[in-house]
Amino acid sequence: MPKGRIPAKPGLTATEMFEALDEGRLKAIWILCTNPLISLPDARKAEAALKKAKFVVVQEVSNKPETLQYADVILPAAAWTEKEGTMTNAERRVSYLNKITNGPGEALPDAEIICRFAQKMGFSGFDYNDAAEIFAEHAALTRGTNVDMSSLNYSILKEKLTVQWPYTAIHANAREGDEASLGTKRLFADHQFYTASKKAIIHSFDDANKSEVLNSDFPLILTTGRIRDQWHTMSKTGKVNKLKQHISSVFLEIHPDDALERGIKEHALVVVKSLRGEVQVKAKLSEDIKKGVVFLPMHWGKILNSDLNRANNVTNNLLDPKSKEPDFKFTAVEVSLYKKPKQKIIVVGAGAGACGFVKSYRNINADDEIVVFSKEAFPFYNRVLLPDYITGTLQWDNLVKMTDAEEYAYNVKLHRGVSVTFINRVDKTVTDSNGQIHAYDILVLATGSRSAMLRDVPAMKGIFTMRNRYDADRFLEHTGKHPGEW
Numbered sequence: 471m472p473k474g475r476i477p478a479k480p481g482l483t484a485t486e487m488f489e490a491l492d493e494g495r496l497k498a499i500w501i502l503c504t505n506p507l508i509s510l511p512d513a514r515k516a517e518a519a520l521k522k523a524k525f526v527v528v529q530e531v532s533n534k535p536e537t538l539q540y541a542d543v544i545l546p547a548a549a550w551t552e553k554e555g556t557m558t559n560a561e562r563r564v565s566y567l568n569k570i571t572n573g574p575g576e577a578l579p580d581a582e583i584i585c586r587f588a589q590k591m592g593f594s595g596f597d598y599n600d601a602a603e604i605f606a607e608h609a610a611l612t613r614g615t616n617v618d619m620s621s622l623n624y625s626i627l628k629e630k631l632t633v634q635w636p637y638t639a640i641h642a643n644a645r646e647g648d649e650a651s652l653g654t655k656r657l658f659a660d661h662q663f664y665t666a667s668k669k670a671i672i673h674s675f676d677d678a679n680k681s682e683v684l685n686s687d688f689p690l691i692l693t694t695g696r697i698r699d700q701w702h703t704m705s706k707t708g709k710v711n712k713l714k715q716h717i718s719s720v721f722l723e724i725h726p727d728d729a730l731e732r733g734i735k736e737h738a739l740v741v742v743k744s745l746r747g748e749v750q751v752k753a754k755l756s757e758d759i760k761k762g763v764v765f766l767p768m769h770w771g772k773i774l775n776s777d778l779n780r781a782n783n784v785t786n787n788l789l790d791p792k793s794k795e796p797d798f799k800f801t802a803v804e805v806s807l808y809k810k811p812k813q814k815i816i817v818v819g820a821g822a823g824a825c826g827f828v829k830s831y832r833n834i835n836a837d838d839e840i841v842v843f844s845k846e847a848f849p850f851y852n853r854v855l856l857p858d859y860i861t862g863t864l865q866w867d868n869l870v871k872m873t874d875a876e877e878y879a880y881n882v883k884l885h886r887g888v889s890v891t892f893i894n895r896v897d898k899t900v901t902d903s904n905g906q907i908h909a910y911d912i913l914v915l916a917t918g919s920r921s922a923m924l925r926d927v928p929a930m931k932g933i934f935t936m937r938n939r940y941d942a943d944r945f946l947e948h949t950g951k952h953p954g955e956w
Contacts, residue, residue: 483794485510485787492519502529502547502580505703507536508771511796512746513782529583532705536772546577553579554601556627562634562654564619566627616664681800682786688744688802690728694768694781695799704769720779721754723765724805729755732806739808742766744801747783750808764805768798814839816900816908818890819916820849825871827914832880840882841910843902845889850877 482490488510490496499520510516520526520540528541531549538544552573558564573579578586581604588596598604602624612635613620619635621642626633633641634653644650662668684691699716701707708714722742724734734740740753742764749766759765770779777783788797815831817824820842828840842849850872858864877884885902892901899909 485789485794485796488516488519491523494522497523498525498527499523500527500529501537502545505535505537505705505771508703508780508782509768511782511785511798512787513780513785514747514777515787529580531577532709534705534708535703545583546573546575547583548573548577548579552577553581555579555581556605558635562657563632564622564627564635564637564653565632566624568628679800681788681797682745682802684802688804689762690803690805691763692742692744692766692784692801692803693763693799694766694785694801697767697769700767700769702769703771708769717767720749720751720767720770720781722751722805723754723756723759725759725761725763726755726757727761728764728805729753734805734807741806741808742784742803743806744784744786744803746785746787748778749780749783750778753805764803810835812837812839813911814841814909815912815914816910817842817914817916818900820844820846820884821853821916822871824914824916825850827916828872828880828882836881840880841885841908842882843885843888843890843900845887847887849884849886 482496484504484506487496487499488506491499492515507513507517507520517536520537523540525543526537526541527543527545528535528537529545529547530538531547550567551570553567554569555567556564557567579601581598581601585596585598598607606623609619609622612618617635619637621639622633622635622637626642630652632652634655637653641650641653649655658670663670665671682688697717699707699713722740724740729735732740734753734755736753736755738753739750742749742751751766766781766784768781770781771777773779782798784801784803786797786801789795790797815838817827817840824842828842831838831840844850848866851866851869852871855864855869859866859869872880889903890900891903893913894900895913897909898911898913899907900913901907
């Protein structure tokens with residue numbers, strides 16, 4: 471293809487690009503002004519496709535998007551206050567945006583990054599002096615079309631700040647104060663439409679569902695959308711604490727009748743599952759949503775490397791054949807109450823922290839296996855009260871924080887006098903002082919602080935450091951006294 475020529479064949483759409491990456495037909499991808507690992511349907515498949523890419527460029531203003539971890543090159547882009555340009559809204563209103571501040575570091579406007587790249591690649595036509603020249607070319611390309619703004623330029627925008635397209639010579643030559651000087655306020659006021667007959671043509675569609683089919687396994691319709699205070703994938707609005715005060719975390723809106731049928735109560739953790747994946751979110755019971763339909767906000771992505779808040783794990787990857795828009799609004803799902811799989815928890819240490827963990831955890835979970843390793847033969851006691859035990863002020867039973875009966879009731883397997891000598895985090899195992907290897911799902915380190923002899927205290931007969939009952943009993947044996955004999 472000659473340099474500077476626009477290809478005759480249309481390129482791939484966003485969803486098609488990731489399909490091509492997955493199949494190996496596309497080798498490299500340049501991502502800017504979008505966050506596809508949250509916004510694309512069937513997001514886990516999109517993520518798997520991105521991992522296959524040979525070369526990834528991410529042009530980004532934020533450090534949040536998940537795409538950054540797959541980037542071979544990151545191009546820092548300027549934010550909207552750091553560049554000059556225009557914005558056009560759904561009212562056809564073109565507004566001028568002036569630059570307020572310089573971008574940090576090497577950040578550049580998106581257009582300048584693209585132009586610099588094109589020039590390095592030898593493409594002609596990218597030697598613009600400023601944003602005004604870029605807009606002038608854009609406006610010229612609209613001449614004679616239904617969105618004609620060929621008479622609009624930065625000088626007019628800076629004067630009027632905002633106008634509505636179409637904006638032709640008629641509007642540019644209108645008197646100051648004339649409504650026409652601000653563009654076309656309303657389209658089709660003469661009832662003449664952009665069709666051969668000049669009449670409006672309303673397209674209908676069949677009543678038959680062309681989205682995913684509901685069945686006994688997936689009987690509910692999932693629809694996704696926005697909440698009031700967040701924008702798209704929250705790469706910017708998600709950093710504003712005040713905006714999170716409205717709704718701070720993702721949720722599933724479900725009708726009370728659908729919830730009752732599934733044993734789901736308000737704020738219960740639920741699993742939303744489709745043919746493509748699942749999410750785990752809290753339920754929000756509401757009669758505002760139709761029975762048989764559930765709603766999931768689309769803003770959240772990965773949190774602490776978990777994608778279980780990401781709505782597009784489950785969304786339908788069916789595309790409209792013309793617009794290529796994904797079918798985000800109709801996905802067959804099932805919702806069920808979350809039940810955590812049984813896990814084995816190993817706790818290293820048997821002090822106050824371990825005791826507090828065991829008691830607190832058993833208040834919310836009675837099924838998981840809890841195994842505790844205690845270097846001491848007398849675990850779960852109040853170490854702070856050791857001086858009172860030595861002086862005889864308190865008996866040993868007064869120091870115990872978990873009795874043998876409680877230990878049995880809490881269903882704890884306790885290894886007394888056995889320490890952990892090695893932790894293998896890759897294989898998720900620990901080796902104890904007897905050479906035995908124990909597997910775990912969750913590891914809790916509750917070893918506490920470590921005693922040490924003061925640097926300037928001489929190590930001489932009669933000086934002890936007391937950290938545990940063994941030390942205390944050794945001291946009593948050395949002195950020949952026992953509690954109560956002082």
